Amino acid sequence: MPLREPSSFIADVAPFDRLDEAESQRVSEALTPSHYAGGTTVLSRWQSPPYLFIVAEGAVEEQDATGAVASYGPGQLFDARGLLHGRSENQFVARGNCTCLLLPAQLFAALARSNPGFRSFFQEQISRSLDLQVAVQQQREAASLLTGRVGEGRLHPPLFVGPETTIRDAVGQMRDMAATAVLVREGDRVGIFTERDVREKQLLMGMPETTPIGDIARFELLTIDAEDLILNALVIMTKYSIRHLVVVRGKEIVGIFEQADLLRRLSSSSLVIASQVERAGAAEELKDASDAIPRMIKSLFERGVKPRYIARLVTDLNRKLFRRVFEQVAPAEVRDLACLIVMGSEGRGEQLLRTDQDNGLIYRSPPPAEAAALAGRRFTEALLELGYPPCPGNVMVSNPQWAKPLADYQQEIRQWFQQPTGDTFLNLAILLDANTVAGDDSLLSAVKARVFNLFHDRMSLLSHFAKAVQAFPTPIGFFNRLHVDSSPGGGRLDIKKGGIFPIVHGVRSLAVEYRVEETNTIGRIQALAGRGPFDEQTTADIIEAFEFMSMLRLRSQLEAWDRGEVADTMVVPGRLSRLDRNLLKDSLKIVKHFKQDLVYHFRLNMIS
Numbered sequence: 001m002p003l004r005e006p007s008s009f010i011a012d013v014a015p016f017d018r019l020d021e022a023e024s025q026r027v028s029e030a031l032t033p034s035h036y037a038g039g040t041t042v043l044s045r046w047q048s049p050p051y052l053f054i055v056a057e058g059a060v061e062e063q064d065a066t067g068a069v070a071s072y073g074p075g076q077l078f079d080a081r082g083l084l085h086g087r088s089e090n091q092f093v094a095r096g097n098c099t100c101l102l103l104p105a106q107l108f109a110a111l112a113r114s115n116p117g118f119r120s121f122f123q124e125q126i127s128r129s130l131d132l133q134v135a136v137q138q139q140r141e142a143a144s145l146l147t148g149r150v151g152e153g154r155l156h157p158p159l160f161v162g163p164e165t166t167i168r169d170a171v172g173q174m175r176d177m178a179a180t181a182v183l184v185r186e187g188d189r190v191g192i193f194t195e196r197d198v199r200e201k202q203l204l205m206g207m208p209e210t211t212p213i214g215d216i217a218r219f220e221l222l223t224i225d226a227e228d229l230i231l232n233a234l235v236i237m238t239k240y241s242i243r244h245l246v247v248v249r250g251k252e253i254v255g256i257f258e259q260a261d262l263l264r265r266l267s268s269s270s271l272v273i274a275s276q277v278e279r280a281g282a283a284e285e286l287k288d289a290s291d292a293i294p295r296m297i298k299s300l301f302e303r304g305v306k307p308r309y310i311a312r313l314v315t316d317l318n319r320k321l322f323r324r325v326f327e328q329v330a331p332a333e334v335r336d337l338a339c340l341i342v343m344g345s346e347g348r349g350e351q352l353l354r355t356d357q358d359n360g361l362i363y364r365s366p367p368p369a370e371a372a373a374l375a376g377r378r379f380t381e382a383l384l385e386l387g388y389p390p391c392p393g394n395v396m397v398s399n400p401q402w403a404k405p406l407a408d409y410q411q412e413i414r415q416w417f418q419q420p421t422g423d424t425f426l427n428l429a430i431l432l433d434a435n436t437v438a439g440d441d442s443l444l445s446a447v448k449a450r451v452f453n454l455f456h457d458r459m460s461l462l463s464h465f466a467k468a469v470q471a472f473p474t475p476i477g478f479f480n481r482l483h484v485d486s487s488p489g490g491g492r493l494d495i496k497k498g499g500i501f502p503i504v505h506g507v508r509s510l511a512v513e514y515r516v517e518e519t520n521t522i523g524r525i526q527a528l529a530g531r532g533p534f535d536e537q538t539t540a541d542i543i544e545a546f547e548f549m550s551m552l553r554l555r556s557q558l559e560a561w562d563r564g565e566v567a568d569t570m571v572v573p574g575r576l577s578r579l580d581r582n583l584l585k586d587s588l589k590i591v592k593h594f595k596q597d598l599v600y601h602f603r604l605n606m607i608s
Contacts (some may be wrong), residue, residue, distance in 0.1 A: 010028070010031070010054065012075065014121060019111070027103065030107050033100070034100050035098075038095065038096040039093065040094045043092040044088070045088060045091040046089075048087050049083050052079075052102075052108045053103075055099075055100055056098075056101050060100070061093050063092075063093060071095070084539060087540055150224055151226030151247060156258060157255055158246075159173060159179050160185050166212060167209045170198075180258060183256075193216070193217040194244055196243065223245065224236060224257065226254055230262065233245055233257055237259055277324055286382075289317075290321060290387055293314060294354070298561070306551070310352060311351060311352055312349060319342065322437045325379060331375065333371055334375045337365060338361045338363050341436055344358035349520045353554070353557050355389070356388070357388050359395070360395065360402035361403040363403075364405070376396075379397050410446070413451060414450075420464060429468075429505065432448065435519055462513060463607055466602040473498070474498055476589060482588070484574075491572070495571045499549045499587060500549050503542060507528065510601075521546060542590060548583055548584070549587050556570065556571045
């Protein structure tokens with residue numbers, strides 16, 4: 001079947017149906033068909049895409065380092081995200097003979113700048129693509145838990161005793177070794193005696209505690225090889241209703257795999273945690289789910305998952321958890337009037353290990369005062385019990401300043417613009433990052449619209465708002481020397497203040513100027529591509545620097561968490577590999593240049 005004319009084909013393809021006649025004509029003249037044999041790499045990973053690809057015939061598969069994440073058929077497009085980032089994170093491979101229409105990157109960028117409808121389509125597509133990749137990651141996460149090897153995790157060391165050992169002595173040894181089973185060696189035979197046997201034989205059957213366990217141990221051992229799959233361990237345990245499997249390597253017994261080990265591994269799955277939250281009927285059940293989130297973060301990070309994707313999983317879990325708490329503590333007359341919001345890194349969808357609470361309530365109309373105050377206090381206290389520290393600035397629903405009717409918010413916002421201070425700019429930044437957790441989202445939309453409209457009428461104030469990017473020096477000097485403090489054990493630098501915050505706030509300020517309603521920092525950068533200082537190279541550089549510094553911060557925080565210390569935002573460059581240290585220097589140089597671009601863009605050197 002002959003390929004349709006490009007102009008005829010794209011007329012039915014979104015978002016080209018949003019172009020006017022002149023734009024459509026430019027696209028039709030610029031499109032060129034390209035044919036690919038099955039298995040051919042259409043676009044390589046880390047390549048800067050020269051085109052937007054439109055599949056005309058056949059199919060193209062998107063693959064990350066692990067495997068397939070998406071498939072594109074006739075009428076579907078790729079890789080808009082790579083065009084906006086400046087490079088493709090994944091590779092694209094023809095699944096069979098296929099044909100793509102190629103739209104030059106320069107024309108794509110021009111259309112995205114000039115046509116808001118065209119641009120918004122790709123912003124929404126990128127968001128959906130990220131959600132899909134997170135869903136794929138969840139599926140892989142669940143699969144990898146069961147397809148992992150039994151011997152990969154920590155096994156309980158085998159504790160051997162003789163057959164003459166009494167029940168009392170066996171229980172004592174299990175207690176001393178924090179074990180739930182002992183192995184009984186009798187000549188060439190090996191049996192097992194467990195805590196369950198203690199309950200059955202002594203408590204239920206009345207056997208004296210002096211009974212030798214050689215008489216009651218089970219010598220028909222069920223074993224599993226250390227290289228076998230966890231899935232097979234689950235099958236054996238379920239089939240034989242047992243809680244312990246003896247793990248062997250060849251003929252040697254190397255440990256014991258317990259049912260509790262399996263449950264512990266599964267408890268770190270985002271799917272299991274989400275299910276726990278949704279089924280939780282008591283505070284203790286929510287606490288179990290909340291405590292599992294840091295373990296999930298560590299597990300995903302160790303498997304090489306990017307902080308951006310981990311953060312999306314954490315954000316989803318935290319919001320489910322906050323919503324569940326709100327349902328439990330707030331009476332219906334409060335919930336029905338309210339919009340529960342989260343702010344800060346939680347609002348931006350960038351939260352990883354727990355930081356302080358940043359939340360608020362917007363009411364459609366004044367709620368019953370006593371019920372509202374009680375709900376706010378209980379919500380804050382419940383989050384404290386779940387391990388979420390209080391906000392030092394008291395940005396919490398228990399503070400009436402952040403739990404009030406929409407009309408009061410709008411009135412106070414106008415006052416902030418009339419008498420701006422450092423605190424009011426901070427409050428505005430907090431609101432711009434907010435996202436809805438529960439209730440009527442239109443209330444938050446009305447608050448944000450107020451902020452955007454007032455900034456639009458007073459653009460000179462935006463320069464004062466953006467000036468906070470200069471609040472902290474970039475910790476890199478001449479000859480690329482990193483500026484560190486004099487901490488014992490190696491100088492440290494604050495990666496958040498020196499590197500991450502200038503990007504977050506600079507991008508937030510540009511988002512206000514161009515009325516970008518996205519709250520996630522990378523999402524904002526993608527939406528800003530081609531506007532302000534965001535040319536193609538700057539877009540790619542800023543995203544890469546932000547992701548690398550976020551990775552360093554998370555790694556440092558997880559190391560502190562492992563040591564039982566409070567996680568902070570400090571990193572020790574002296575402990576980094578040479579490659580990571582050089583990448584940190586490159587990232588901070590990008591931050592320094594970005595701040596210079598912002599100084600020029602917002603004329604920051606002209607304000608005091």
